[in-house]
Amino acid sequence: MTEKFVVTPWEVSGDIDYDKLVKEFGVTSIDESLLNKINKVTGEIHFMLRRGIFFAHRDLDFILKEYDKGNKFYLYTGRGPSENLHLGHLLPMVFTKYLQEKFKVKCYIQLTDDEKFLFKQGLTLEQANKMAYENALDIIALGFDPKLTKIIVDTDYAKTLYRHAIRVAKHITFSTVKAVFGFENNNNIGQIFYTSVQAVPAFLESVFQGKNVPCLIPYGIDQDPHFRIARDVLPKLGYLKPAAIENKLLPGLLEGGKMSASIPNSAIFTTDSPKEVERKIKNAFSGGKDTLEEHRKHGGNPDIDIAFQYLKFFFEPDDAKLKKIYNDYKSGKLLSGELKQICIDKINKFLAEHQKKREQAKSKLHEFILKD
Amino acid sequence: MTEKFVVTPWEVSGDIDYDKLVKEFGVTSIDESLLNKINKVTGEIHFMLRRGIFFAHRDLDFILKEYDKGNKFYLYTGRGPSENLHLGHLLPMVFTKYLQEKFKVKCYIQLTDDEKFLFKQGLTLEQANKMAYENALDIIALGFDPKLTKIIVDTDYAKTLYRHAIRVAKHITFSTVKAVFGFENNNNIGQIFYTSVQAVPAFLESVFQGKNVPCLIPYGIDQDPHFRIARDVLPKLGYLKPAAIENKLLPGLLEGGKMSASIPNSAIFTTDSPKEVERKIKNAFSGGKDTLEEHRKHGGNPDIDIAFQYLKFFFEPDDAKLKKIYNDYKSGKLLSGELKQICIDKINKFLAEHQKKREQAKSKLHEFILKD
Numbered sequence: 110m111t112e113k114f115v116v117t118p119w120e121v122s123g124d125i126d127y128d129k130l131v132k133e134f135g136v137t138s139i140d141e142s143l144l145n146k147i148n149k150v151t152g153e154i155h156f157m158l159r160r161g162i163f164f165a166h167r168d169l170d171f172i173l174k175e176y177d178k179g180n181k182f183y184l185y186t187g188r189g190p191s192e193n194l195h196l197g198h199l200l201p202m203v204f205t206k207y208l209q210e211k212f213k214v215k216c217y218i219q220l221t222d223d224e225k226f227l228f229k230q231g232l233t234l235e236q237a238n239k240m241a242y243e244n245a246l247d248i249i250a251l252g253f254d255p256k257l258t259k260i261i262v263d264t265d266y267a268k269t270l271y272r273h274a275i276r277v278a279k280h281i282t283f284s285t286v287k288a289v290f291g292f293e294n295n296n297n298i299g300q301i302f303y304t305s306v307q308a309v310p311a312f313l314e315s316v317f318q319g320k321n322v323p324c325l326i327p328y329g330i331d332q333d334p335h336f337r338i339a340r341d342v343l344p345k346l347g348y349l350k351p352a353a354i355e356n357k358l359l360p361g362l363l364e365g366g367k368m369s370a371s372i373p374n375s376a377i378f379t380t381d382s383p384k385e386v387e388r389k390i391k392n393a394f395s396g397g398k399d400t401l402e403e404h405r406k407h408g409g410n411p412d413i414d415i416a417f418q419y420l421k422f423f424f425e426p427d428d429a430k431l432k433k434i435y436n437d438y439k440s441g442k443l444l445s446g447e448l449k450q451i452c453i454d455k456i457n458k459f460l461a462e463h464q465k466k467r468e469q470a471k472s473k474l475h476e477f478i479l480k481d
Numbered sequence: 482m483t484e485k486f487v488v489t490p491w492e493v494s495g496d497i498d499y500d501k502l503v504k505e506f507g508v509t510s511i512d513e514s515l516l517n518k519i520n521k522v523t524g525e526i527h528f529m530l531r532r533g534i535f536f537a538h539r540d541l542d543f544i545l546k547e548y549d550k551g552n553k554f555y556l557y558t559g560r561g562p563s564e565n566l567h568l569g570h571l572l573p574m575v576f577t578k579y580l581q582e583k584f585k586v587k588c589y590i591q592l593t594d595d596e597k598f599l600f601k602q603g604l605t606l607e608q609a610n611k612m613a614y615e616n617a618l619d620i621i622a623l624g625f626d627p628k629l630t631k632i633i634v635d636t637d638y639a640k641t642l643y644r645h646a647i648r649v650a651k652h653i654t655f656s657t658v659k660a661v662f663g664f665e666n667n668n669n670i671g672q673i674f675y676t677s678v679q680a681v682p683a684f685l686e687s688v689f690q691g692k693n694v695p696c697l698i699p700y701g702i703d704q705d706p707h708f709r710i711a712r713d714v715l716p717k718l719g720y721l722k723p724a725a726i727e728n729k730l731l732p733g734l735l736e737g738g739k740m741s742a743s744i745p746n747s748a749i750f751t752t753d754s755p756k757e758v759e760r761k762i763k764n765a766f767s768g769g770k771d772t773l774e775e776h777r778k779h780g781g782n783p784d785i786d787i788a789f790q791y792l793k794f795f796f797e798p799d800d801a802k803l804k805k806i807y808n809d810y811k812s813g814k815l816l817s818g819e820l821k822q823i824c825i826d827k828i829n830k831f832l833a834e835h836q837k838k839r840e841q842a843k844s845k846l847h848e849f850i851l852k853d
Contacts, residue, residue, distance in 0.1 A: 223647050234648060267643035268853065272636045275595050276606060278671030283655060286670060298658060299650030302674035481640065 116331050116358075117290065119228055127164060127330070127357055134333045136165040136355060146173050151211050156426045157204050157356070165330065167340065168352035172325050176212065182323040184208055185310045185351070187219035187261075188248075190241040191229055195376035196456075197329075197359035199247065200423060204356065205327045206251045209258070216258045217310040217479075218248055223263040224307070227299040238264055245474060247379045250466035255476040263306060268481040270309050273316065278305040280342045289334045308339040311351040324351040329358050359422050362393040362415055379467065383457045390416055390453045396438070397445030408441035409448075416445075416452035424455035488703050488730075489662065491600055499536060499702070499729055506705045508537040508727060518545050523583050528798045529576050529728070537702065539712065540724035544697050548584065554695040556580055557682045557723070559591035559633075560620075562613040563601055567748035568828075569701075569731035571619065572795060576728065577699045578623045581630070588630045589682040589851075590620055595635040596679070599671040610636055617846060619751045622838035627848040635678060640853040642681050645688065650677040652714045661706045680711040683723040696723040701730050731794050734765040734787055751839065755829045762788055762825045768810070769817030780813035781820070788817075788824035796827035 114123030116130060131138055139158065143166070148154050150173050157163050172182050186205045188198055202218075209216050222237035229237075241262045248260065263270060286292050286301055314322045326336060333355060340350040361375040377389055396414030398404040411417040417438060425431045434451065437443035486495030488502060503510055511530065515538070520526050522545050529535050544554050558577045560570055574590075581588050594609035601609075613634045620632065635642060658664050658673055686694045698708060705727060712722040733747040749761055768786030770776040783789040789810060797803045806823065809815035 223643075227647055227651055234644065264644045264647075265640075268637075268640040271595075271639035271643045272606065275599055275636075275671045278674070279599055279669050281670045282667045283664075283670060283673060284666040287666065292655075294656040294659065295654045297651050298653045298655060298674050298677060299647045301655060302650070302670050305670060 118332050118334060121331050121358060125358065130330055131165055134165075134330070134337070136167055136330075136333065136353070139164055139166055139169070139354075143170060146170065150177060155204065155207055156428065157200075157422075159428070160421060161357070162200070162422055163204060163327070163354050163356045165355045166353055167336075168350060169325070169354055172323055172352045175323050180323065181212070181214055182325045182352070183214050183314045184216040185219070185313075185324055185326045186216070186328055187221060187307070187310070188244055189221045189225045189228075190237055190244045191225040191232060192240065193378045193380050194244050194247045195378045196419070196423060197361075197376060198244075199251070199379065200359050201327050201329055201356050202248055202251055203423075206253050208325070208327065209254060210252075214257065215314060216253060217261060217313060218253075218258065219261045219263065219307065219310050220244055221263050221303075221307065223267075223299070224303050227297060227303055234264065238262065242474065245477065246467045246470040247463070249470035249473055249477055250379075250463055252466070253477070255473065258477055259479040260477045261310060261479050266479055266481050269313075270306055273309045273313070274302075274305040276346055277308045277339075277342050278302060280345050281305060281338060285338065289338055304335050304338055307335045308342065311336070311339050312343055312346070312348040315348050321347075321349050323349055326351050326353045328353065328355060330355045331358065357422075360415060360418050362389055364394045377456060377460075379460065379463055381460065383460070386456050386460065387453050390419075390449050390456070393449070395445045395449070397448075401444070404444060405441045408439045409443075409445060411435045411438045411448075414438065414445070414448065416449045419452050420455065424452065424459065490704050490706060493703050493730060497730065502702055503537055506537075506702070506709070508539055508702075508705065508725070511536055511538055511541070511726075515542060518542065522549060527576065527579055528800065529572075529794075531800065532793060533729070534572075534794050535576060535699070535726050535728045537727040538725055539708075540722060541697070541726055544695055544724045547695050552695065553584070553586055554697045554724070555586050555686045556588040557591070557685075557696055557698045558588070558700055559593060559679070559682070560616055561593045561597045561600075562609055562616045563597040563604060564612065565750045565752050566616050566619045567750045568791070568795060569733075569748060570616075571623070571751065572731050573699050573701055573728050574620055574623055575795075578625050580697070580699065581626060582624075586629065587686060588625060589633060589685060590617075590625075590630065591633045591635065591679065591682050592616055593635050593675075593679065595639075595671070596675050599669060599675055606636065610634065614846065617849065618839045618842040619835070621842035621845055621849055622751075622835055624838070625849070627845065630849055631851040632849045633682060633851050638851055638853050641685075642678055645681045645685070646674075646677040648718055649680045649711075649714050650674060652717050653677060653710060657710065661710055676707050676710055679707045680714065683708070683711050684715055684718070684720040687720050693719075693721050695721055698723050698725045700725065700727060702727045703730065729794075732787060732790050734761055736766045749828060749832075751832065751835055753832065755832070758828050758832065759825050762791075762821050762828070763818075765821070767817045767821070769820075773816070776816060777813045780811045781815075781817060783807045783810045783820075786810065786817070786820065788821045791824050792827065796824065796831065 114125045116125060144154055144158060176182060184205055186201055220241035222241045225237040226232055226234045245260050292301060311324050336351060336353055343350055363375050374389060377386055393415040396410035398407055420431060438448055486497045488497060516526050516530060548554060556577055558573055592613035594613045597609040598604055598606045617632050664673060683696050708723060708725055715722055735747050746761060749758055765787040768782035770779055793803060810820055
């Protein structure tokens with residue numbers, strides 16, 4: 110059976126075949142040799158790299174080589190603020206913050222209230238803009254360095270963004286966005302224009318410094334179409350192609366793996382209470398057997414178990430501990446309820462700390478938001 | 482013989498059939514009854530209205546009725562700053578300034594450096610932006626009231642414009658701009674988005690006042706497609722349809738009537754010297770006969786004579802004087818050289834004064850430019 114899957118910046122569904130995506134999108138898999146190069150530069154390999162969660166890239170080797178020569182890159186990532194953040198959104202942010210810490214580099218984070226307004230029926234611009242500032246609290250809570258990090262809320266930084274977006278737009282035809290995003294004649298003209306706004310932070314630091322600064326963009330693979338266009342256009346404006354490091358998408362809690370902010374039970378939000386987390390993980394899709402006896406006898410399947418996936422993607426950085434959980438679950442020694450409880454405890458410990466920092470972030474917003 | 486003509490915001494060519502345009506664009510001719518209403522409110526009828534230079538409108542009767550009830554409208558006009566202004570560009574500005582004086586109303590003037598950059602191959606954004614400020618000097622020189630007039634340079638007011646433009650854009654599909662502007666798949670996505678930026682000043686005063694303020698837009702008929710879209714979308718955002726008063730385009734100096742800033746001899750620029758004006762008018766297309774004898778005998782044709790058209794459109798507001806020139810030329814009493822000399826003297830007198838005021842405008846720019 111071949112399951113159909115869809116991965117675009119605005120729709121992710123089905124059982125994603127990442128090998129197929131690598132070919133379709135024209136990205137490069139992160140292999141042993143590249144991991145070794147990273148290890149050589151940073152002295153370690155983050156668990157999200159070791160485990161293939163960040164699995165693909167564009168020009169990451171170039172970024173490392175330049176860094177090694179003393180030519181620092183900067184980071185750029187972002188988020189479309191239609192709802193509160195869930196853990197899937199947080200994943201690339203956590204990794205980006207790690208990269209900033211490790212390399213001591215600048216970082217731009219774009220919150221695309223314009224995009225969400227243009228693509229979501231019924232969402233007002235005021236709602237999207239308000240949500241951008243809510244999302245900013247979560248991002249700041251992760252511990253980004255206020256001296257090195259600037260958060261861009263699109264409509265509040267539009268004077269700068271628009272000026273540069275039209276420079277990008279002049280090199281993109283409707284044919285291109287039609288082919289890359291699957292747009293039709295009934296797409297609105299704001300949607301059609303939008304990708305040029307998302308391209309701007311990929312060269313903004315070069316604008317500010319008046320010289321080319323390499324840019325590395327960590328993002329969920331669903332955003333790749335935007336940066337494919339950006340990589341095509343930016344050299345025409347005299348800038349470097351932005352490099353990229355791309356993550357697999359954190360699976361949703363329910364069967365089929367779909368995670369959507371519009372299906373609250375499919376995701377854990379950063380604002381969820383411990384009780385909500387418990388309820389959601391207990392209801393999450395399990396790789397266990399139907400009865401206790403069967404589970405003890407045949408064991409469970411950690412590869413499809415959502416609680417295990419959350420530990421692997423996010424909450425158990427220790428490979429040895431993860432391996433033990435994997436083996437115990439597979440052998441039937443660890444029950445589904447027990448595995449879920451490990452996951453619940455880890456998530457709730459993380460969220461308790463996160464929510465405290467999120468509160469503290471309210472007084473720090475002004476240090477991060479870029480204004481023009 | 483039927484001559485083909487084209488009238489779009491980006492191309493005007495051929496012998497324009499204005500009656501046909503009225504039907505095609507769906508505007509309403511300005512008739513005696515409307516002129517009488519204007520006369521009743523203002524106590525006079527401007528020569529550009531009397532002579533059918535401002536010849537068509539949308540909802541002008543509504544604007545007058547509201548004004549009569551004490552509900553003031555505001556004015557909005559604009560210009561794409563790719564080159565220095567020529568007299569054709571100045572014409573709607575002169576009339577707009579007259580309306581401001583007569584009705585004592587606010588006025589927004591939009592200088593669309595983004596548009597010119599997006600539509601003109603080889604023009605940089607810096608060049609277009611610089612030209613916008615050059616054009617602003619000409620506009621200020623016409624005597625607009627600094628307390629009531631705000632000049633918008635698009636890329637320097639983009640924070641406000643973009644925020645509202647995307648609200649407009651959400652209601653316009655590619656199909657619409659394809660049908661209205663004749664765009665194709667190879668138009669760039671900035672061009673496709675642009676009309677939503679031109680729509681913003683048509684409701685900006687309502688945004689600022691927090692209530693609906695009627696808007697009247699004087700413009701050359703070639704800009705009508707933009708405002709047709711604006712009139713369709715604005716009510717969906719809760720604003721009034723903007724009203725319009727539209728002028729015929731000042732003919733170019735050369736045969737065929739084409740006037741283009743890119744053909745310097747086809748137009749008189751506000752920065753031209755008296756010598757240049759003299760040379761250009763002397764070379765302009767004439768309605769006179771080939772020889773002196775023939776002209777004296779059969780007379781000239783003022784209806785196709787460019788010098789006469791400039792007097793009629795712009796430089797001889799006195800109907801009796803214009804009529805005498807018309808008759809004398811038609812009878813052969815007035816020679817082509819003499820008619821041209823009248824025109825040269827009038828233009829040079831106007832430009833001498835204009836250029837002086839243009840210099841003085843340099844110190845007043847800051848009073849007019851809207852910043853965000």
